Each structure stands twice: as C-alpha cells, then as structure tokens.
Amino acid sequence: MSALRDALLRGRKRPRARGSGSTALRRGDGFEFSELRAYAPGDDPRRIDWAATARTGDLQTRVLHEDVCLVLAAIVDESQSMSLGRTAPLAEDAAAALRAWFDAADVEDRCMRIAGDTLIAPAMRGLRSAAACLLSPLPRFSLRESLDLARAVLPRGCALLAISDFFDLDDPDDAILSELGARLDCTALLARDPWIDGLPLRGFVTLVDAETQEEQRFYLGRRERERFMRAACAREASLLARFEAAGWRCGVMAEGSGAHALFAAFGLQ
C-alpha cells in the first residue's frame, strides 16, 4: 500500500469506528487481524477474544483492519496561467503531483477527475481507472465550475485534490470551500507564483495576462519589485489560511517540486 493511500486512510474523516472504538480508521469491521488489546468500555462485546481473556485473566478485544475502498478525485488547473514558470511550466509539476495522487489508487479504489462542468468517472477501478482519468481529454477549465461540480457529485468521504494557482479564488466567499472541506477529505496544492522571489525584469516592462492576453506596461523599480514580492507572499499566506480554515489539507507546489509537494502536504517525505 502506498504511503499516500495510507495517509489518506489515516486521515479520513469518518465517525468513530465501530467495534474497537479506535480512531485509527484502518481498524474496523474487516476481516484482517490488527492487534489484541485490553477491553475498553464501549467496545463491541462480539469482538471480545475469549481465549485470550482466559489466558490473561482480563477481557481482551480483537481489533481488525477495516476493509475500505477510496474514491480519489482531482481538480487540476489546466488554464494558461499554469503554463508559466521560471524554467518549466507549473503544469508539469501539477501533472507529476496528479500522477502521484492517482498512483495511490488500490485495486478497488475509484478515480475521478473534474474539469469545469465535466466529470470524468471511469467505470473501471484501481490503476485502470487512474489511467483513464489521466488520459481523458479535458474541456475548458474553470475552477469555480469545477468546485461547484465537486460539491454536487462527489460522494461523502471522497478524497479530493485541487491543484491551481487559485487566482479565481480571490473572491472572498469561502462557503464552497467550507462545504467541501466538511464533506470530503480535501487537499489543496497551491501553485507558487514563479516570480514570488522577484520579477525577472526591471525598468519598463509589459506584462501580458497569460489567460486573457491583456497587456499593460509597468515600471519595475526596486520598490515595485519588493512590493510585488510582499504582495505575492501575502497572497500565498492568505490562501493557505483560507484553506486551513475551511478544513482543507494544503501545501505549496513550488516550481520543480511536483509530487514532493503533494507528499509534503500529507507530512510525508
């Protein structure tokens, strides 16, 4: 089992497990034995191991692994703003993180992908389902529409990964994030601004909006560059705070970090 899947299982938002009363979510009404431990009030009496009780003289409870299958869903920003980067497009890192995400799928797990108003939900399971999600052509991307569709169609407890620069989220209404965070196991990977450490040009510079192709000339002096860096850092910190407040797991995908950023968001090396 991949470390990522393990982390997802450990972190799933589920009611307390039946049987052992443990919050370790891999333990529950399965068949695979996990451990034997002293009886605790509230444990299901059917899980008491009488042989072990007879041997030890105290009540012993059998704790079992829960049999679960995950639903891995992903929203990856495919807009032109992700085609930017200092040395390589952010989209390449996003693709690497997405591959790592779907690689976590086990045999019985299902994979889904949302792009705009389109849901790609292959009938297959496991890695075949992941491959279908990775290879399917995608329509025009819209973060708002994708989040709306995720709220509408994804099942409770589903693991959702969203990778974007989240410029479309600058609307302060976080209701949809909170709603998704409450229902799903959500992870946000914020694509770090490639120029957060300083814009590469100085003097009069024409900035072109990667998505709308709108142009505007700016004067980039020392103060402007510093101001830009401060604003980019503040924006990143603000977005992370908003996701955390909405109950999302979040991380920053710096250029070149790709899958590592995803693992780092889960606290994995």
Add this chain to the structure above:
Amino acid sequence: MSIERPLWLVVCALAAVLFLWALRRAQAHRSASALHYSNLAFAREALRMRRWPERVLHALTVAAASLLALGAGGLHVPLPHVVHNGTVMVCIDTSGSMAATDIDPTRWSAARDAAAAFVHETPSGTRVGIVSFATGAQLIAAPTENRDSVLAALDDLPSPNGATAIGDALQLAGAQLPPAGSRAIIVITDGVNNRGVDPLTVAQELGARHVAVYTVGIGTQSGGVIPGTGEEATIDEDALRAYAQAGGGAYARVDSAGSLRDVLGRLGRATSIAIAPADATAFCAFASGILFAVSVLFGMWIGRFP
C-alpha cells in the same frame, strides 16, 4: 523673441515628431521586455504603477527636440545686457527749497552725495554728466567717462538758491546727449516747476528721441520749511510722474538720504542695462545636446533604453 529661419523650425519640429513616433512604435513592438504573468489584475494591484519616470523621460525628450528645432530655426531672444557706451545726465535741483533739513543733513547734500554714489556705481564706459538747475539750468559736467572729473565737478554744485526750472534742465541735459545709443536723464528735484520752458513738452520731445527720463521726488511726506522764507516746500508729484511717463521712464519718491541712494543705484542699473535680441542658436544646440544625453542616461537608468 524672433525666429530667423522659420522653415527650418518647422522641418526640425516635424522631424522630431516623426522620430518620437517611430521610437514609440519600435518600443511598442519590442517583445524583449514583455513578461507573461498569471493574473494581470493582481500585478496591477501589487505594483501600483508609477507613471512619473515615463513622464519625466517624455518631458526631457520633448524639451530636447524642441530646443533643437528652435536652435535650427535661429531663435533670437531679448536679453538684458550691460551697455558700455550709454550716456546718463543727472539733473540736480539747487533751488532754495533744497536747503530744507527734513532729509539729513539737507536735501541738497543728500542729492549731491547720492549723485556721487551713482557716478561711482555706473559701469565703465558709460558717460555721465551733471546739470544743476534753480532759476536757470547750468552744466556742471559734460558727459564723460572720467569719473574723477565728474566727482570733482559735483564739489562745485551751486548752493541752494532760487526758483525751479525743470524744463530748462531737461532741455540742457538733452542737448548734451549724443544722437544715438542708450541715453537717459535723471532729474532729482523737490519742487514745482516755476521757471523756464514747459518740462512736459521737453520730456515729450526727449521721449520721441528715445531718451528715457527718470524723475526722483525728494522730501518727506510732512515736507519741510524753506530756510529764510518760512514757506513750505512741496512736490508736484503728478507733474513729475507725467514727465517720466512722457519720457518713457519712471518716477520715484524718496524721503531719506539712504532711499535716495537706493533709487539712484536702481536707476544706474536701469540706465546701464538694455534689452536686445541675442542669438540663442548656440545655447539651444548646447542645451538640446545636454538634454538628449540626460534623457538617454535617464532612459537607460529606468530600463527604457536600450
């Protein structure tokens, strides 16, 4: 201000406009300094664009081009310059009222001392002459560049006595002036014209000859008593102002020896400085070159060039 070669001015102005237009177009098509960014709205808010560097650069370039065009057009601008061959006649009232002591020690002494200071301060090359007037006019010193002789002649200034013949003094002073060049007459008086020819007529004649007439009224507001007569010395300010206007000069009222010296000092500068059109071509070319160099350096500094 005048333009010697207006056609050149137009041609250069057009060339400058064309050059600036071509430069602007070239820069608009330059892609080297274009940067794609994820979200222009965020950049706009984060950068809070400064417009002054571009405005300064535009102003420098336009000023340089304008100066170049003006220089090519042969700009002449009226500039003040010191006249070294001017002639100034100082007419000093020596009528009885000049013995009044409302100005320390007397009006006569103050006028003589101020005239001496005036002679000292006139630029070299300017000829100065002295005329005294009372019941009639008397030439004390003919116009000369020799300061010492004029100062020595001032020592022979007659004592205060008699009436006031301002018109005669103007006539005599006018007769001493050369027919051309920078010429001026300064009249220092404390009274009312009561003898001789009409000063206004003479002033008008002098004005027609481009001789500037300056009048200085001397005496305190309260006036003074003419010693030995008991009469009060009065000044006909309206008349003095009219003489000055007719002669294209100015009138000033002084009530102390110090202010008289100040007024004469100002008049000395005014009579020794003339406004004449000067060829500004070299200045325009030099200033234009400097401004072009500054604008290129400034443009490089702010990243506009190359």
